[in-house]
Amino acid sequence: MKFERREAPYIRPANSVSLVMLQVLVALVPAVAAHVWFFGAGILYNIVVAVIFCAGAEALVMRARGRAPAEALADGSAIVAAVLLAFALPSLTPWWVTATGAVFAMVVAKHLYGGLGYNLFNPAMAGYVVILIAFPADMALWVAPRMGDLDYQHLNALQTLWFTLSGELPSAMSFDTVSRATPLDLMKTGLAGMQTAAEIRAEPLMGDFGGRGWEWIGNFIAIGGIGLMLRKVIRWHIPVGVGIGLLVPATIMYMIDAGSHASPGFHLFSGATLLCAFFIATDPVSAATSTTGRLIYGIGIGLLIYAIRRFGAYADGVAFAVLTMNMLVPLIDRYTRPPIVGHGPEQPG
Amino acid sequence: MTAPTYDLGTLHGGLRLDPHKTESTAARLQQMPVPAQLVLPLTQHVGEPAQPLVGAGDVVLKGQPIAAAGTALGAPVHAPTSGRVLAIEPWPVSRRHGDPAPAIVIESDGLDQAMPIIPGALSYQEYSPEALRAHILDGGIVGLGGAVFPTAQKLAQAVSGPLDMLILNGVECEPYISCDDMLMREHADRVVSGARILLHAIDVERCFIAVESDKPEALLAMAEALGRAADERLILKQVPTIYPSGGEDQLVQLVTNREVPTGGLPSDVGCVVQNVGTAAAVDDWVSRQEPLISRVTTITGPGIAQPMNVEVRIGTRVADLAAFAGGYTDQAAQLIIGGAMTGKSMSTDEVPIVKASNCILLLPAPPPQGPELPCIRCGDCASVCPVRLLPQQLHWYYAADDEAQLREHGLLDCIECGCCDLVCPSAIPLTASFRRAKGRIRELEDEKARAARARRRFENRQQRLATEREERNAELRRQKDNAKRAGPDAIAEIMQRKQRTTDDRKDDLDDDPNDNRDPKP
Ligand code: SF4
């Protein structure tokens, strides 16, 4: 009898890139739901816009590169990038702002570098930074969280949709009445205005650790992230690294002078810290590859986040921190090569 | 030398694979009757082919040597039963994935008549270690774990180093294979006896018998056999069930916590590893004058009706063995000899069981697979690599065909275990690329060595020619001087002779291209 020859191993991998991406998306569901609960339907519209433009841009680039769009779209990485980008945006964001970031993320950050696997920078963060620079005013439009005792005007789902499409508020509302500074903004301007951290923390927008609502979303992000760790989709090194890098300086400064420094808990639960630790910095393509390398990479991101929040011009520093560390990845990889078994301890690492 | 350490080490990475062992261990060890025809390939070991000692038409007895060890790494071949030699001809062999290679074909006479036992043979203690090793070679014994390195030569190589222990490998970490498990369950005494003979052959006082934790029956049987032998040099060690703990270097690391240096052998850290099946074969030969003519083989997988372990004569065609095991099911689409991770894929079941054939695996056609995607640098491959390589980097340099970086990143340390393939979400055939790249580097090395040899020969030749020319000229000059004194006749004669030598030299130059080509690497 004749048989077909193949190459060993004859057992095939059970894992696939699209499975990884799917699990990441599923892990984000609780956090998105919480976001909708506290800040309205805006994030859903942002996700839809980002997905349409990321997928569309990727399809066009693939066509321009002479390859089938389905080849790239099937792995789902563009959708993950789109959702992460949308997650970083205020819930009131006009569609062209989101679209600009999405197209930049796909065309420049991803495909100009060669597509999946070759991109140096995290596409979502690259797209976000472009938005931040091109549309700074739009990035300040955060609505207040929907908590019973906070009496701010809220847009309903239809009004939010209208804003996403046109960039205009209903005639009865103004930006002053719907938008509020983010907790990190409050902290930054407050500290600059000689308020003590404790006074700032007493503001009605503040919760137990970070901003109200915000910290709840943070909890759900962490739940999703820990789920990914348990399923071994991500490993602990990067999230722990980010935590160490951010919390160690935050704790030291807080202990030295609690009056003019936010608490470590505030840093952990504010802004995009947790999203970064579990979902953004863990993007394998733009992260370091060895375990030691990943720890270093994570710590670097954490330190930079702290430094930017404390000394930089922006209230949050996640995107800049991630992009900076992206650039250092080749260097980190170079110096954290694990010693090959049998090469002895004296071999370079 | 490393100080002797006996603590268990750990393996980096590795995988817990679906074992698939119970299919073939449910039934007891079966005996397969001698088939009508047996095919004995001349190469069943790592070295050069064995030299046939018989010709077509010769009558042979069971256990009679029919081919002698070819070169230093060769091993003899024995007739697995009595009968007549039909031919020595190319036959599909497993070593070449079903492509043909020279083999001795024997037709059984159905009598299975053995060579007469030599009376008064020595017991193993009466041999010197060296003589015992030579005797082991005569039994045709090679490593039965699949590597088929001739046992005697491996032992000889090991004793030249700082050897302090023998490790018996009873770790079958690859899915599906269970022949060693079954052998230990049913023939533990042979294994123990073989271990003691091997200890004598290398003159060391310590033997670890490593068995995986998922083989409780084998562990129990071995423990009982060790109790009967009451030899405190032999120690049973349970090792964790993780693939690839049965790899030679990995096992050394697990059992002794010593790292085999790159490019080195276990003997560099004082160990020599032998498969438990090899130990049993040594016992058969040294204690009972039965050379290596049969082995335990697992035949299993969804493609076979009755998965089982069979004691089968070397030379039995896989087709015959499959018929004995109830025939193929309609799932049989791939025939693999060896395990599901590192085995060889065959084109035909005409290939015979050889000394290396530990497992005949019949797998269904592989499920359709997604396209190969670019590496997403997830690092999963690196985290499972038992040698702590970075397969993602190796693959990158493989694609770039960068030999220097491939070496620098340890390509030659890759044991081709396949772990990296199994976890790669991008479905990159990493192991296959590494196998190819290693082959390419080895070829380049051979070529370089060949070129160097050729150059050396060319230079030697030039040197020789120059000296000869020198000598001839000197001779001519001398004769000319003589002739000058002797007169014109002598000069004419000398001129003639000179013409002849020039022609000779031309012939020499004509051979040169031939001389540059080396017939044998
Ligand atoms: S095949 Fe080679 S590179 Fe891959 S895991 Fe095994 S040893 Fe490492």
Ligand code: SF4
């Ligand atoms: S497992 Fe595959 S995708 Fe992941 S780093 Fe290794 S080669 Fe790249």
